[in-house]
Amino acid sequence: GDSVTQMEGPVTLSEEAFLTINCTYTATGYPSLFWYVQYPGEGLQLLLKATKADDKGSNKGFEATYRKETTSFHLEKGSVQVSDSAVYFCALGPRAGGTSYGKLTFGQGTILTVHP
Amino acid sequence: DGGITQSPKYLFRKEGQNVTLSCEQNLNHDAMYWYRQDPGQGLRLIYYSQIVNDFQKGDIAEGYSVSREKKESFPLTVTSAQKNPTAFYLCASTPRERESAGELFFGEGSRLTVL
Numbered sequence: 001g002d003s004v005t006q007m008e009g010p011v012t013l014s015e016e017a018f019l020t021i022n023c024t025y026t027a028t029g030y031p032s033l034f035w036y037v038q039y040p041g042e043g044l045q046l047l048l049k050a051t052k053a054d055d056k057g058s059n060k061g062f063e064a065t066y067r068k069e070t071t072s073f074h075l076e077k078g079s080v081q082v083s084d085s086a087v088y089f090c091a092l093g094p095r096a097g098g099t100s101y102g103k104l105t106f107g108q109g110t111i112l113t114v115h116p
Numbered sequence: 117d118g119g120i121t122q123s124p125k126y127l128f129r130k131e132g133q134n135v136t137l138s139c140e141q142n143l144n145h146d147a148m149y150w151y152r153q154d155p156g157q158g159l160r161l162i163y164y165s166q167i168v169n170d171f172q173k174g175d176i177a178e179g180y181s182v183s184r185e186k187k188e189s190f191p192l193t194v195t196s197a198q199k200n201p202t203a204f205y206l207c208a209s210t211p212r213e214r215e216s217a218g219e220l221f222f223g224e225g226s227r228l229t230v231l
C-alpha cells in the first residue's frame with residue numbers, strides 16, 4: 001500500500017537558519033503530494049502541493065519539488081522564523097483528476113522549533 | 117466566518133462509555149472526513165463521507181461509528197469497543213471539485229482522554 005516516511009524529529013533551529021525536512025513516499029501510479037502544517041493547538045492547513053513530477057510547490061517562503069526518480073518531496077525554507085514553529089506533515093493523495101476522493105496518506109509529522 | 121467547527125475541544129470519558137464528537141461545517145463542502153492523530157504516527161483515516169446518507173470506512177474504523185444526515189454535519193461516535201480511544205480527533209472537509217486533488221480543510225480538533 002501507499003506510505004509516506006518523514007525524517008525523524010524534532011528539529012530545532014535558530015532564526016534565519018536553513019530548513020530541510022525530508023519526505024519520501026511509496027505509491028503506485030502518479031500521486032499528488034502535499035505538505036500540511038499544524039500550529040500549536042490548531043488543526044492542519046495546507047502549506048503547498050504538487051500534482052506531477054518536477055512540479056514545485058511554494059508558499060510562505062517554503063518550497064518542495066516532486067521528484068519521481070527519487071520518490072521524494074523534501075520541504076525547504078531558506079530562512080526560518082520563530083513563527084514557523086509547528087508540526088509539518090508530508091502527505092500523499094490521489095492523482096489530480098482521479099477518483100480516490102480525497103483520501104490522504106500522512107507521514108508521522110516532524111516537529112520544528114525555531115529559537116530567536 | 118466560514119469554517120469547520122469541532123466540539124468539544126477537550127473531552128474526558130470513563131472506560132465503557134460511548135462519546136460523540138461533533139463536526140459542523142458551513143463551507144457547503146460535499147465530502148467530510150474523520151482522522152485520528154497519535155503522537156509519532158501521523159494521521160489515520162477513520163471514516164469519510166462523500167454525500168449525505170452515505171459514508172465509507174477508512175483504515176481504522178473498528179470501534180467507531182458515524183452518520184451523515186445533513187450536508188453540514190458529520191458526527192463521530194467513539195464506542196466502548198474502541199480499545200485505545202485516547203487521541204486527538206480531526207474532522208476535515210473538501211468541496212467536490214477539489215476532492216480528487218486531496219486539498220482538505222481541517223477543524224481545530226477534539227482531544228479525547230479515557231480515564
